[in-house]
Amino acid sequence: MASPIPGFHSCYLRIDLTTGAAQRVVLEEQFLRDHLGGSGLGVALLLKEGAAGVDPLSSAAAMAFVFSPLVGSPLTTSAKFAVVSKSPLTQRINDSLASSGFALAGKKTGHDAIVLTGKAPRPSILIIDDDQVRLESAADFLGLSTGETEHRLRERYGTEFQTATIGPAGERAVSYATISHDGRHAGRGGSGAVLGSKNIKALAVRGTHRPHWAEPSALVELARKFSEKSFGPATAKYRELGTASNLLTFNRLNVLPTRNFQQGSFAGAAAISPEELGVARERTRSSCAACTIGCEHLYGLKNGKGSVRLEYENLFALGPLCGIDDPEAVLEACRRCDDLGLDTISAGGTIAFAMECVERGLIDEPWLQFGDGAALLRALDLIATGEGIGRLMALGSRRMAHEIGHNSIDFAPQVKGLEIPGYDPRGLQTMALGFAVGSRGADHNRSGAYEVDFSEAVDRYHVGPESAHLAVETEDKAALMDSLILCKFLRGVFTDFFAESAEILRLVTGWDVTADELRQTARRIVTDKKRFNILAGWTPAEDTLPDRMLRQALPDDARAQLSPERLSALVRAYNLARGWSPEGWI
Numbered sequence: 001m002a003s004p005i006p007g008f009h010s011c012y013l014r015i016d017l018t019t020g021a022a023q024r025v026v027l028e029e030q031f032l033r034d035h036l037g038g039s040g041l042g043v044a045l046l047l048k049e050g051a052a053g054v055d056p057l058s059s060a061a062a063m064a065f066v067f068s069p070l071v072g073s074p075l076t077t078s079a080k081f082a083v084v085s086k087s088p089l090t091q092r093i094n095d096s097l098a099s100s101g102f103a104l105a106g107k108k109t110g111h112d113a114i115v116l117t118g119k120a121p122r123p124s125i126l127i128i129d130d131d132q133v134r135l136e137s138a139a140d141f142l143g144l145s146t147g148e149t150e151h152r153l154r155e156r157y158g159t160e161f162q163t164a165t166i167g168p169a170g171e172r173a174v175s176y177a178t179i180s181h182d183g184r185h186a187g188r189g190g191s192g193a194v195l196g197s198k199n200i201k202a203l204a205v206r207g208t209h210r211p212h213w214a215e216p217s218a219l220v221e222l223a224r225k226f227s228e229k230s231f232g233p234a235t236a237k238y239r240e241l242g243t244a245s246n247l248l249t250f251n252r253l254n255v256l257p258t259r260n261f262q263q264g265s266f267a268g269a270a271a272i273s274p275e276e277l278g279v280a281r282e283r284t285r286s287s288c289a290a291c292t293i294g295c296e297h298l299y300g301l302k303n304g305k306g307s308v309r310l311e312y313e314n315l316f317a318l319g320p321l322c323g324i325d326d327p328e329a330v331l332e333a334c335r336r337c338d339d340l341g342l343d344t345i346s347a348g349g350t351i352a353f354a355m356e357c358v359e360r361g362l363i364d365e366p367w368l369q370f371g372d373g374a375a376l377l378r379a380l381d382l383i384a385t386g387e388g389i390g391r392l393m394a395l396g397s398r399r400m401a402h403e404i405g406h407n408s409i410d411f412a413p414q415v416k417g418l419e420i421p422g423y424d425p426r427g428l429q430t431m432a433l434g435f436a437v438g439s440r441g442a443d444h445n446r447s448g449a450y451e452v453d454f455s456e457a458v459d460r461y462h463v464g465p466e467s468a469h470l471a472v473e474t475e476d477k478a479a480l481m482d483s484l485i486l487c488k489f490l491r492g493v494f495t496d497f498f499a500e501s502a503e504i505l506r507l508v509t510g511w512d513v514t515a516d517e518l519r520q521t522a523r524r525i526v527t528d529k530k531r532f533n534i535l536a537g538w539t540p541a542e543d544t545l546p547d548r549m550l551r552q553a554l555p556d557d558a559r560a561q562l563s564p565e566r567l568s569a570l571v572r573a574y575n576l577a578r579g580w581s582p583e584g585w586i
Helices: 029-035 038-049 101-107 146-157 191-197 216-229 233-240 243-252 274-280 312-318 327-340 344-359 373-385 397-404 429-437 465-484 488-493 497-509 515-536 547-551 564-577
Strands: 011-016 021-026 063-066 080-086 093-099 113-117 124-129 132-137 162-165 179-181 184-186 200-206 283-286 296-300 307-309
Touching (some): 038 465, 101 200, 146 162, 146 179, 243 312, 274 283, 327 344
Antiparallel strands (some): 063 080, 063 113, 162 179
16 A cells, blocks of 8 residues: 555545454545545545445445544644434435544544444444454443443543444434534434444544644644634634524524524523523533634533533524523533434424424424423433334424424425524525525535625625525535534634635645635535435425425514525526536536
8 A cells, every 4th residue: 555645544444333344445645635534535435335325224324434634733623523424314415523532533543534334233332443443342331321421431441542422312313313522412414323223332443543744844833823813803702602602693683593483583582691691600611622712611500410511503492492591491401412412403493393383283292382491301301212202303303294294394494304503594595595505404514604694795685696606605615624624613714715725735735736626626525415415316396495484574574584486596596606407406
């Protein structure tokens, strides 16, 4: 095998869990240059495995844990990895990213990715120790929370191993179960259910293979400059209050989804805002591995159960979306999602949908009411156990709506099956386009189009087809950041994102890469995701929003109205801007 390219190991580890066999597969330089790492490399590997045409919970399915050329470098926020699979929630591509020591230890095993196929004969812990791979029984870990699992794994294997685990939700194949590590989650789309279907409770990784860099001295100097910039005004609000600071801003702009998107503002928002929570209870700040921003904020629980990490998305989904303004209930719901291994956005979206179904008389569960914190907690427990209404809610809002019928799909808060995050698309219409065309479904991390809506480039209430290229640009930028990999919160630190990314990659790999090449790489990655979805059965009818978003204005802001015709025109313009057919075929 030729010497690895700087920044890479030039291979991935392919493990057949059925037999326990592990194979080191060479990655050619051009393949790596075309796809980089993270999401880009992960989607390419899944296409290579034929994963698009396979049931994501079958033993034939493949899933990939993917690192990147920047992992292990001195660059801030670079300790990230991607989990890429076909989603059991959407039946489309799913790439979840997260930061933790798992990324650093995983890359040090000497591989750019770990691809899992097959199914272990019994519930197991997968151990990867450099090139050594083995399965050990997980019998005594079954049913444990993610935190308790991580704690016991450290006791058993020592602190040199970094772990990624599933909770009870993943064991029971809840469609939006997460993979947890260091208290963080590779969350959306059900990657935890995919891992659980392979009979893997956890991965534990350790390695001694450190990648090298093409120009280490220059890279260290560039990393120093980026670290200094990361302390600037572009990231100040995240350091001070975290992403949860968006709650009151979005409430004031009437784009805070409330009571299953029936309203755009929430009367109880102030009671659960970080400004109020920081007065009433202990608050500490934390950072991801290799990060200088420090956007994580942990709030103490009054019941003595420690603290919980609070971000805008879990605050919105378990608070206003369910009509709940009891801070203790919201924080406890966040903690419970962490323990069970549940994605907070999909959990909150599905529960809010169920609450509206009860309100309309479509479900006979009178206890499940908007504004009831105890009902929220009970619903989360039922989702994890699959008991009663929990069986339906574990499917996600789209499949739940199909079982309920009565046109309930019209107000199920999802796109392609993925629950919509905390931005009402009627008042943020570039974001509406980003949600509709997203290969993953409605996702704010794969399309940063809300940035366009909050700029002077468009009127967020009347976005026209001429602005579709702006959504394309934010999606391309996100695709590159998710493949290099860098944290999205660094966006404001870059002056010329593609040119500066090219310089970073040159110092890491030695490639004579240009800004134009990276733009083409980003577009290739987006197109690969679309290709995967087409192979999985995508049709143009999927690129839309729930009927509620297209037929009803927001009651608290009559200007926030989006018609089917306007969205169709935006989608068509987006497809043409990508060089695809007007309907979206490659």
